Amino acid sequence: MSVRLLLTLHAVEGSVIRAIGLAERRGWTLAGLELTPAGGDLQRLRLDLEPRQDSRNVEVLKRQLERLYDVERVDLPVHAGAAS
Amino acid sequence: MSAAPLAKPQQDPAAKDSLENLASGAQLLVRALETQGVEHVFGYPGGAIMPVYDALTSSTLTHILTRHEQGAAIAAEGYARASGKVGVCLATSGPGATNLVTGLADAFLDSTPIVAITGQVATPLMGTDAFQEVDIFGITLPIVKHSFVVRETGDIPRIVAEAFRIAAEGRPGPVLIDLPKDIAVQRVPAPAQLEPAAPAPRAGACTAMKEAEQLLRESKKPLLYVGGGVQMAGAVRALRAFAGRNGVPSVATLKGLGAIPTDDPNFIGMLGMHGLKAANLAVQECDLLIVAGARFDDRATGKLDTFAPKARVIHLDVDGAEISKLRRADVGLTGGILANLYALDPGPMDLSAWRAEVDAMKAEHAWRYDAPGENVYAPKLLRDLSERAGDDFLVTCDVGQHQMWVAQHCRFVRPDVHLTSGGLGTMGFGLPAGIGAKLARPEATVVTVTGDGSIMMNIQELATLNRYKIPLKIVLLDNAMLGMVRQWQDLFFAGNLSEVDLSDNPDFVAVAQAFGVEAFAVEKRDQVDPGIDRLLAAEGPILMHVKIDPKENVWPLVPPGASNADMMEGEEP
Numbered sequence: 001m002s003v004r005l006l007l008t009l010h011a012v013e014g015s016v017i018r019a020i021g022l023a024e025r026r027g028w029t030l031a032g033l034e035l036t037p038a039g040g041d042l043q044r045l046r047l048d049l050e051p052r053q054d055s056r057n058v059e060v061l062k063r064q065l066e067r068l069y070d071v072e073r074v075d076l077p078v079h080a081g082a083a084s
Numbered sequence: 085m086s087a088a089p090l091a092k093p094q095q096d097p098a099a100k101d102s103l104e105n106l107a108s109g110a111q112l113l114v115r116a117l118e119t120q121g122v123e124h125v126f127g128y129p130g131g132a133i134m135p136v137y138d139a140l141t142s143s144t145l146t147h148i149l150t151r152h153e154q155g156a157a158i159a160a161e162g163y164a165r166a167s168g169k170v171g172v173c174l175a176t177s178g179p180g181a182t183n184l185v186t187g188l189a190d191a192f193l194d195s196t197p198i199v200a201i202t203g204q205v206a207t208p209l210m211g212t213d214a215f216q217e218v219d220i221f222g223i224t225l226p227i228v229k230h231s232f233v234v235r236e237t238g239d240i241p242r243i244v245a246e247a248f249r250i251a252a253e254g255r256p257g258p259v260l261i262d263l264p265k266d267i268a269v270q271r272v273p274a275p276a277q278l279e280p281a282a283p284a285p286r287a288g289a290c291t292a293m294k295e296a297e298q299l300l301r302e303s304k305k306p307l308l309y310v311g312g313g314v315q316m317a318g319a320v321r322a323l324r325a326f327a328g329r330n331g332v333p334s335v336a337t338l339k340g341l342g343a344i345p346t347d348d349p350n351f352i353g354m355l356g357m358h359g360l361k362a363a364n365l366a367v368q369e370c371d372l373l374i375v376a377g378a379r380f381d382d383r384a385t386g387k388l389d390t391f392a393p394k395a396r397v398i399h400l401d402v403d404g405a406e407i408s409k410l411r412r413a414d415v416g417l418t419g420g421i422l423a424n425l426y427a428l429d430p431g432p433m434d435l436s437a438w439r440a441e442v443d444a445m446k447a448e449h450a451w452r453y454d455a456p457g458e459n460v461y462a463p464k465l466l467r468d469l470s471e472r473a474g475d476d477f478l479v480t481c482d483v484g485q486h487q488m489w490v491a492q493h494c495r496f497v498r499p500d501v502h503l504t505s506g507g508l509g510t511m512g513f514g515l516p517a518g519i520g521a522k523l524a525r526p527e528a529t530v531v532t533v534t535g536d537g538s539i540m541m542n543i544q545e546l547a548t549l550n551r552y553k554i555p556l557k558i559v560l561l562d563n564a565m566l567g568m569v570r571q572w573q574d575l576f577f578a579g580n581l582s583e584v585d586l587s588d589n590p591d592f593v594a595v596a597q598a599f600g601v602e603a604f605a606v607e608k609r610d611q612v613d614p615g616i617d618r619l620l621a622a623e624g625p626i627l628m629h630v631k632i633d634p635k636e637n638v639w640p641l642v643p644p645g646a647s648n649a650d651m652m653e654g655e656e657p
Contacts, residue, residue, distance in 0.1 A: 014221060014225065018225055022226075025226055060405060060408065063404045063407075064405045066405075
């Protein structure tokens with residue numbers, strides 16, 4: 001099942017690749033993404049992801065992304081558990 | 085014929101004044117490190133980092149020249165783990181930087197705070213495949229807590245302060261600073277004063293405390309499962325207070341050993357693949373697992389869905405991403421382990437029946453040291469060494485059979501005296517980590533326990549020992565084999581031994597002596613006691629080369645993919 005995560009992150013060197021790479025290394029396949037400005041030095045990154053195994057927990061991935069220093073917040077849209 | 089002295093360049097006095105208020109990026113970096121309280125820096129010079137080495141000569145920092153950048157990174161790890169401070173390593177661009185990678189990965193997996201500073205080719209050359217250019221920022225993204233490429237010279241003090249804060253706060257880890265050469269040589273107005281990184285805030289207690297206390301009150305068989313995170317959180321006293329107040333038995337991971345003293349009556353032993361059988365049985369029997377600073381690593385849990393099958397779980401960790409990552413927690417207490425352990429108070433608990441059951445398991449499965457024969461029995465040697473070295477004993481390990489014997493048999497009274505490569509399993513860790521640890525804790529009796537496979541991974545650091553006359557004691561357990569791989573090939577690959585024979589090893593005593601390090605051999609059991617005497621009495625660096633039986637195995641053993649309940653016990657000693 002696809003999931004969608006919305007990240008707000010600082011527009012600094014490496015922030016986008018760090019987030020995408022973390023998701024892939026933690027067992028998720030990238031199905032889609034969109035990067036848009038979010039005001040100031042912030043960017044909004046939408047990630048649509050599919051788990052490589054059913055055991056992968058999106059809440060754990062959310063917390064792993066929140067650990068990144070360039071990431072301001074991570075939202076898991078309530079009605080967007082499945083990516084459109 | 086002596087050369088004529090060079091004429092000093094003429095200088096405009098006004099220009100001199102302005103120059104005195106300028107500092108190069110390299111000078112700012114060195115000042116920023118001094119401001120962080122750094123005393124020792126481990127590294128190796130080269131082209132792109134030369135401006136920093138130029139600035140080092142007029143700083144208060146003591147630079148330790150290792151003979152390979154991997155040695156520098158791991159020495160910084162050893163320094164950090166032994167001192168509780170942030171370790172620092174330096175390397176040049178390209179191969180110097182890539183040689184740091186194993187140490188960075190090791191620090192990442194074992195949550196060790198280090199700051200690695202790499203030289204980089206000048207900014208205009210970046211991305212052109214210049215000489216000794218490599219994208220170390222990109223290469224290390226998955227194995228650092230954070231990283232920076234310095235783009236403005238004036239940012240250096242801020243970046244260094246941030247790097248130290250990030251490395252140390254929360255769950256510690258490695259931080260990389262990549263410094264292009266033009267940024268390092270550019271001169272900018274120097275700030276009058278630099279600020280050290282703000283101390284990492286202590287996280288407070290968690291709101292789920294009442295639920296955790298209720299689980300404790302309902303439990304008849306609670307068990308503490310202690311990991312390395314307890315020591316990193318500065319929560320050892322809080323853990324001991326909690327365990328002592330309630331008499332809760334405990335087991336520890338490889339990294340958690342010593343948080344509860346290994347000779348404490350309520351401590352059972354290390355759990356997991358090479359754990360004490362009683363520890364694994366206690367996990368299988370408990371009805372509540374109180375996980376403190378541990379992460380359900382596969383080497384600790386064995387087959388995960390059979391691990392602690394009767395237990396509910398309270399998981400305390402500073403890193404919220406660890407809660408329910410592998411095993412669902414009934415109650416997750418994120419934030420400060422220290423505050424949570426002090427706050428966790430379920431009231432009086434009668435655990436006498438459970439403790440009696442645990443005591444019976446311990447008695448039945450206690451280690452034995454009565455191995456027959458004349459050959460040196462490594463487990464007994466290690467137990468005796470740690471007991472005779474006393475409370476000042478600090479060991480750094482390499483990786484393999486000897487690493488497991490150290491964990492099983494040495495006595496540890498605190499957790500920061502057992503420095504081992506737990507997550508990455510880095511052969512070559514022991515010697516440079518020992519160098520870093522001895523510099524951090526000169527009063528400790530620092531012993532590196534290594535094997536004949538592992539020591540060859542970083543044997544060049546014997547030159548570092550000799551250069552600085554660092555009084556590190558090395559015990560080299562030599563079975564002329566890659567012993568752990570041989571054991572697995574015997575057990576799980578039908579004895580088809582493939583590339584594990586090291587009988588063409590060099591004469592390690594002669595090698596050590598050639599590096600200027602005192603060395604001697606122990607070949608028979610009756611030579612062990614005098615050997616330990618000589619090792620402990622030595623005032624300088626010393627290596628004790630110990631021949632052991634190549635057929636010796638590490639027991640017990642949970643086969644890969646099996647439950648911890650299904651330990652192989654092998655032959656009696």
